[in-house]
Amino acid sequence: MRFGIIADIHANLEALTAVLDTLKRQEVDQIFCVGDIVGYNANPAECIELLKENGVISISGNHDRFTSGEIDAIIRKETRDVINFTRNALSTEQMDYIASLPEERYFEDIFLFVHGSPRHKDEYINSLQIARSNLQLLQRERPFVSVCFYGHTHLPYIISPNRIETDIHRSTSFELDPKFTYLINPGGVGQPRDQCPLASCAIFDVDRYVVHYFRVEYDIETTQGKIREAGIDHKIADRLSKGR
Ligand SMILES: [Fe+2]
Incomplete structure (x- = not known):
């Protein structure tokens, strides 16, 4: 069994298409998305349809919840403007799809999918201390979980009690030790933030206990042109070529 993991698509159709092509060429059995399909x-509409066509199993991210109006947090103007753009772009069925996504999921009881962290759906795992306390929380409250896949930071990471893998800027593989609990971020599909503009995704090989990362080229200029044409803040287009 090999499953693909994607995160933080953020309505980037060119990046999502490239990543799905990569995962299909690798003949994965199933693809999971850990949230932030839109924003x-x-x-946004095209990305939702592509996920449905490919039978991707998803959870919600904070941008999906902003869009479906489930939460009313204070957020930046540029983000609010994109949420309004997204709401206008989606059909009723697509809005219903976004609203129907659960905040977390299990697969085979030992793999957990969350957007932010196991502790909270909106928490950023952006420090060693936060990572460690989440690993401890998993071991204490959900000891049956072997790997928790997360997103939200848009940074590819492998974290276990005795190991951290980061700066994953090219396609590469890591053998894991089934004795340990892991937090794994596949990196961002549609807005990578690790100074590498390539779209990111991962495959988990359950039998070999190996995680394969893929960094994938896509047509960034086309994506940027669409953002500018839609009247979305140009900074959102500019950052794509810098990977931040
Ligand atoms: Fe995100």
């Missing part, structure tokens, strides 16, 4: 970029 920032210009093709």
